Amino acid sequence: MRKPFATLALVAASASVSGCMTAALGTAASVGVYAVQDRTIGEGIDDATASQQVKARLMAADARAFQEVDVEVAGRNLLLSGTAPTAEHRQAAETIARGARTIDNVYNELVVGEPSGFVRSAQDEFITAQIRTRLTASPAVRAVNVNIETFHGNVYLMGTARSDQELRRAAEIASTVGGVRRVVSFMQVREPLTPYYAQADAGPPAPEFHDPDAAPAQ
Numbered sequence: 144m145r146k147p148f149a150t151l152a153l154v155a156a157s158a159s160v161s162g163c164m165t166a167a168l169g170t171a172a173s174v175g176v177y178a179v180q181d182r183t184i185g186e187g188i189d190d191a192t193a194s195q196q197v198k199a200r201l202m203a204a205d206a207r208a209f210q211e212v213d214v215e216v217a218g219r220n221l222l223l224s225g226t227a228p229t230a231e232h233r234q235a236a237e238t239i240a241r242g243a244r245t246i247d248n249v250y251n252e253l254v255v256g257e258p259s260g261f262v263r264s265a266q267d268e269f270i271t272a273q274i275r276t277r278l279t280a281s282p283a284v285r286a287v288n289v290n291i292e293t294f295h296g297n298v299y300l301m302g303t304a305r306s307d308q309e310l311r312r313a314a315e316i317a318s319t320v321g322g323v324r325r326v327v328s329f330m331q332v333r334e335p336l337t338p339y340y341a342q343a344d345a346g347p348p349a350p351e352f353h354d355p356d357a358a359p360a361q
Contacts, residue, residue, distance in 0.1 A: 182303065182333075189245050190216040190218070190245075191216070192245070193216045193219075193221065193243045194216040194221070197214050197216075197221065197240050197243050197246075198212075201214070201236060201239055204235065204239060205235075208227065208228050208229075208232045209227070209232070209236060210258070211225045211226040211258040212225045212226070212227065212253065213294070214240070215290055215292050215299075215301055217290050217329075218301075218302070218331055220246070220247060220248045220329060220331070221240050221243065221246045221248070221249045221250070222250045222252060222299055222301055223236055223240055223249065223250065223251050223252060223253050224253065224292050224297075225253060225254070225259075226253065226254050226255070226256050226257065226258055226259065229255060230255055232255075233251065233253045236253060237251045237253075250329055252297070252299060252327070254294070254295070259294070266296075267293040267294060267295065268293070270293045270298065270323060271291050271292070271293045271298075273320045274291050274293075274316065275291060277316050277317075277319070277320065278291075278313060278316055278317075281316055283308070283309060284304075284309055284312055285305065288302045288305075289301070289302045289304075289313055290302045291317070296322055296324035297325050297327065298317050298318075298320075298326045299327050299328075300313055300314060300328040300329065301329045301330060302331075303330060303331055304330050304331070304333070305332070307332055310330050314326050
């Protein structure tokens with residue numbers, strides 16, 4: 144009679160290890176993305192941590208009401224998108240989001256209503272994929288810096304641009320995709336980070352050494 148219990152325990156242990164391995168792989172993959180973005184790895188990790196914390200707090204507050212709430216964080220700016228069942232839940236979600244210590248701004252784009260159906264969700268995912276493809280193909284936009292969220296055809300862009308022109312171009316490209324109702328850009332213009340080795344090269348010149356015993360130059 145103890146064998147089934149032992150088997151279940153083994154399965155549970157395997158699932159736990161698998162979950163840890165998946166989380167570790169996910170973290171490693173995220174760090175790889177942060178390394179090529181115009182933000183530091185530390186900033187990327189802080190944003191991801193804030194997103195996870197807010198989502199966890201929403202689930203702890205009311206998992207059923209907030210199950211359709213998407214939380215996206217980029218550059219200490221947090222976007223709430225998706226649906227909330229009532230106006231009170233919509234405001235509560237914003238209050239919870241503002242409680243995150245590493246967040247500077249909260250953009251509440253939640254819609255009060257019923258959750259999206261499978262077809263609508265698939266359409267939104269398709270729109271996001273098309274925008275991502277077009278941004279990646281454009282030489283005017285560094286797509287790796289842009290986060291895209293789509294809900295009911297409404298597209299939200301977050302992340303950074305290297306110039307006002309790039310910021311506008313990203314929004315223009317997103318607006319040309321079929322099925323897009325509107326584009327809201329929360330992107331911020333930010334100059335690219337200077338690599339550490341370039342920072343070292345740009346430092347003050349090393350002091351010159353003069354031998355006091357050397358004969359003066361003629």
